[in-house]
Amino acid sequence: xxxxxxxxxxxxxxxxxxxxAILLAxxxxxxxxxxxxxxxxxxxxxxxxxxLGYYMAAQGSLAIFVIEIAVYARLxxxxxxxxxxxxxx
Amino acid sequence: xxxxxxxxxxxxxxxxxxxxIGLAEKFLGLSNMWIGYLFMLLSLGIYILIGIITRTSEADxxxxxxxxxxAIYNGMATGSDWMSAASFISMAGAxxxxxxxxxxxxxxxxxxxxxxAVLLGPYLRQFGAYTIPDFLGSRYGGNAARVTxxxxxxxxxxxxxxxxxxxxxxxxxxxxxLDFNIGVFVGxxxxxxxxxxxxxxxxxxTQVAQYIILILSYLVPxxxxxWTIFGIPVPELTYGQLLQRNKISAxxxxxxxxxxxxxxxxxxxxxxxxxxxxxxxxxxxxxxKMAAKxxxxxxxxxxxxxxxxxxxxxxxxxxxxxxxxxxxxxxFCLMVGTAxxxxxxxxxxxxxxxxxxxxxxGWSLFFIFLLYFTAPAYAAFAKFIVYTKLVGSKxxxxxxxxxxxxxxxxxxxxxxxxDGIVQYADFVIKSTDFVVLATPEIAGLxxxxxxxxxAGGLAAALSTADGLLLTIANxxxxxxxxxxxxxxxxxxxxxxxxxxxxxxxxxxxxxxxTFRLAIIVELVAWAFSLAAGAFFPALVMGIWWKxxxxxxxxxxxxxxxxxxxxxMIGSRFYGxxxxxxxxxxSGVFGIPLGxxxxxxxxxxxxxxxxxxxxxxxxxxYPKTGQGVxxxxxxxxxTAAAR
Numbered sequence: 001x002x003x004x005x006x007x008x009x010x011x012x013x014x015x016x017x018x019x020x021a022i023l024l025a026x027x028x029x030x031x032x033x034x035x036x037x038x039x040x041x042x043x044x045x046x047x048x049x050x051x052l053g054y055y056m057a058a059q060g061s062l063a064i065f066v067i068e069i070a071v072y073a074r075l076x077x078x079x080x081x082x083x084x085x086x087x088x089x
Numbered sequence: 090x091x092x093x094x095x096x097x098x099x100x101x102x103x104x105x106x107x108x109x110i111g112l113a114e115k116f117l118g119l120s121n122m123w124i125g126y127l128f129m130l131l132s133l134g135i136y137i138l139i140g141i142i143t144r145t146s147e148a149d150x151x152x153x154x155x156x157x158x159x160a161i162y163n164g165m166a167t168g169s170d171w172m173s174a175a176s177f178i179s180m181a182g183a184x185x186x187x188x189x190x191x192x193x194x195x196x197x198x199x200x201x202x203x204x205x206a207v208l209l210g211p212y213l214r215q216f217g218a219y220t221i222p223d224f225l226g227s228r229y230g231g232n233a234a235r236v237t238x239x240x241x242x243x244x245x246x247x248x249x250x251x252x253x254x255x256x257x258x259x260x261x262x263x264x265x266x267l268d269f270n271i272g273v274f275v276g277x278x279x280x281x282x283x284x285x286x287x288x289x290x291x292x293x294x295t296q297v298a299q300y301i302i303l304i305l306s307y308l309v310p311x312x313x314x315x316w317t318i319f320g321i322p323v324p325e326l327t328y329g330q331l332l333q334r335n336k337i338s339a340x341x342x343x344x345x346x347x348x349x350x351x352x353x354x355x356x357x358x359x360x361x362x363x364x365x366x367x368x369x370x371x372x373x374x375x376x377x378k379m380a381a382k383x384x385x386x387x388x389x390x391x392x393x394x395x396x397x398x399x400x401x402x403x404x405x406x407x408x409x410x411x412x413x414x415x416x417x418x419x420x421f422c423l424m425v426g427t428a429x430x431x432x433x434x435x436x437x438x439x440x441x442x443x444x445x446x447x448x449x450x451g452w453s454l455f456f457i458f459l460l461y462f463t464a465p466a467y468a469a470f471a472k473f474i475v476y477t478k479l480v481g482s483k484x485x486x487x488x489x490x491x492x493x494x495x496x497x498x499x500x501x502x503x504x505x506x507x508d509g510i511v512q513y514a515d516f517v518i519k520s521t522d523f524v525v526l527a528t529p530e531i532a533g534l535x536x537x538x539x540x541x542x543x544a545g546g547l548a549a550a551l552s553t554a555d556g557l558l559l560t561i562a563n564x565x566x567x568x569x570x571x572x573x574x575x576x577x578x579x580x581x582x583x584x585x586x587x588x589x590x591x592x593x594x595x596x597x598x599x600x601x602x603t604f605r606l607a608i609i610v611e612l613v614a615w616a617f618s619l620a621a622g623a624f625f626p627a628l629v630m631g632i633w634w635k636x637x638x639x640x641x642x643x644x645x646x647x648x649x650x651x652x653x654x655x656x657m658i659g660s661r662f663y664g665x666x667x668x669x670x671x672x673x674x675s676g677v678f679g680i681p682l683g684x685x686x687x688x689x690x691x692x693x694x695x696x697x698x699x700x701x702x703x704x705x706x707x708x709x710y711p712k713t714g715q716g717v718x719x720x721x722x723x724x725x726x727t728a729a730a731r
Contacts, residue, residue, distance in 0.1 A: 004710060013709055020207045027203050031196055031424075036417050039189070040407035049329030054405055057192040058465040059325065062199045066451070066458050069206040073447035076211070080444060085712040087442035 004083060012083050019075060023068050035061045092162060099135075100301050106131060111537040124540040125265035132302060132544045133279040136295045136551065140283035143291040148580050151288030151587070152219045152563065154439040158293055163445070164452025166293045167436045169300035169552035171198075171427075171457055173249070174256025175613060177303060177549035180461075182521025185468035188404035193416050195461050197423025199454060204428040206450040210437045212632045214446035215708040219438065220560070221431040221624065222568040228631045229639040230701065232573045237646050239564045241623035242431040246564075247598070248612040249430075250557040254595075254602040256550035263497055263526070264543040273599045276547070280554050281595055284562070285588045292555045293439060299548035300456060306545025307460050307467075310529040310538055314470045317532070324466040331469045332405065338476040339393035339402030342513045348392075351506045351514040355390035359383045389505075389514050404472075411669040422676035426617030429624035431564075432556040443711040471524040474531050480513045487511070490530040499523035558598075562590040614673045615657055622653035622679025630687045635705035641691030649683025 004012065034042065039053030047055050080086035110127055113119040149155050158166065176198070184191040218224045222242060226235030254273055261272030283291040315324035318331075342348050362383035366376050394402040408416050427433065436453075440446045478488055484504045491502055501517040504510075525546075529538040566587040571578050578586075627646045630637040656675040659665030670677060696702070 065203050066454050069451040073451045077444050087712050
């Protein structure tokens with residue numbers, strides 16, 4: 001069983017907190033502002049023939065969620081390795 | 090043989106059989122009914138076979154599939170566990186009817202996975218319990234939190250289960266003409282074979298097989314449409330142009346004098362009915378029927394754009410004011426509910442490690458995304474076909490799909506103005522499910538594709554039913570019976586109880602489904618708000634705040650649950666309205682209250698023991714905590730259960 005020093009624990013956890021906060025902030029902006037409150041204004045612009053606001057709510061936001069989770073898994077799994085606490089399997 | 094090879098062969102084999110059936114239809118004149126039977130028997134046969142092959146009596150296998158399901162397959166299993174009959178059959182239709190406002194479902198049912206990924210999934214895996222009530226019991230200690238979890242889990246899962254069973258009955262009766270009640274029980278055989286024989290292990294691998302069928306059958310018709318109309322087989326890219334064309338059609342229909350005349354006739358009918366309803370001489374028994382008719386007529390009288398000089402149609406218009414508030418509130422409830430539904434959360438217990446749990450949430454959302462990303466396109470293509478192929482055609486020369494599907498009761502075409510031409514207002518949609526169910530034939534595809542869609546819908550309903558059944562049975566047998574009532578029960582006895590409960594729960598759900606209560610569809614939407622209000626705050630606080638204690642969690646769970654329930658019942662039946670919030674978004678009040686109560690009550694009462702606080706800290710670091718290999722010694726349950 002791997003043991004981390006107090007310093008390492010702090011570093012690992014604050015990295016995780018920062019990452020989590022950034023991802024949730026993006027999630028909030030994409031869902032509630034871009035695809036919600038601002039969608040009407042964004043519909044004035046078009047993207048691939050879609051009104052932009054509609055596009056973001058129907059497709060853009062979904063793609064961003066998938067990417068966000070992939071980034072989270074990748075970065076955290078890398079961090080685990082760096083701190084020697086990655087599990088086998 | 091490796092898993093990739095097995096499922097690769099399976100996919101190719103399934104497509105091969107589909108093609109064979111297609112050839113038999115073309116050259117041997119195989120009838121629609123036989124195609125329906127073949128698809129049903131074939132898919133049920135596969136699920137039963139997987140159930141038999143993967144049967145098991147080991148606790149770890151039975152409860153958490155041995156914790157060795159690779160991330161990508163766990164992702165597929167979660168995908169079909171998650172996507173129910175509602176996602177598969179109804180969502181595209183709802184989008185086609187509601188336009189922008191319907192996108193709350195698309196975003197809500199995907200965005201919740203981000204919350205799951207960063208706030209819950211990996212930590213729950215690190216904690217290493219068997220069920221969600223198990224986590225609550227171990228984290229907060231004692232039986233009260235566990236039992237509260239059991240009550241909430243059963244409430245949410247059971248309503249959801251009835252809807253799935255109803256979905257199975259509808260699909261079977263619609264496609265092969267079996268009686269609804271018989272259809273329900275036929276479907277149950279498929280579900281029970283898996284869950285009873287091999288618990289989570291069988292359910293997982295069946296769900297993977299079901300995912301493959303459901304995604305293939307969802308994509309084939311709309312990819313084909315995109316290909317024939319635009320020459321590009323990627324509907325997600327091409328439907329933007331359709332939205333533009335649909336917009337022009339909608340604005341034209343709004344202005345067209347004949348359309349206006351037809352709409353005026355509907356309006357007159359609605360007004361007349363409403364006047365009759367107000368008339369005290371009308372018998373009360375007739376009023377309900379009249380109200381439904383008046384509502385339908387009023388819907389027909391509604392133009393697709395707001396006014397004659399509108400620049401955009403209602404479909405693309407972003408709601409404002411209360412409409413926007415409800416859009417945001419509903420999105421929020423669906424997201425948080427997604428992250429709080431026990432049958433989804435348990436799926437992350439089955440991965441081999443925290444690392445794979447993280448990756449697995451990513452794969453889950455990716456596989457779900459494939460369908461949800463396509464649903465708005467499906468809706469746009471269906472609308473396009475109605476605008477271009479149906480509207481303006483002669484009543485005497487209706488396309489064949491109209492006559493073929495009329496008996497199914499999904500839609501109707503009536504010549505309201507008696508002008509011999511189909512106006513948009515003449516197309517009466519009785520159930521928006523027609524979008525997914527009838528699109529293959531609208532596109533001129535052979536019936537074999539409709540059979541494939543049937544198999545997909547069946548897979549979607551059965552896979553979700555599997556997951557829900559297991560959640561309910563485990564909540565009772567593992568959490569209630571074993572952990573609360575009889576700690577001495579042998580594994581044999583517990584598994585036996587689980588199996589009996591699976592059968593009993595399935596039978597109860599099936600019998601309730603045969604009543605065909607109209608409220609069921611509504612209840613499913615409620616389940617999200619309830620799960621969100623009851624579970625989400627206690628789970629998040631339990632993981633992220635070590636000071637959260639038993640009293641806080643208990644008070645918070647009940648507060649969230651009851652607050653949500655209060656607004657639901659109040660707004661649905663007694664005209665309660667806060668900020669004009671819809672019943673379906675009731676969780677928007679329960680969720681914050683749940684968090685607040687946990688916070689306040691926890692601070693007012695004694696802090697949890699150092700042991701618990703250390704445990705909460707330890708789940709932050711994979712491989713280091715005592716949670717990993719099951720040395721959780723307090724609170725009962727987890728350690729001894731292994």
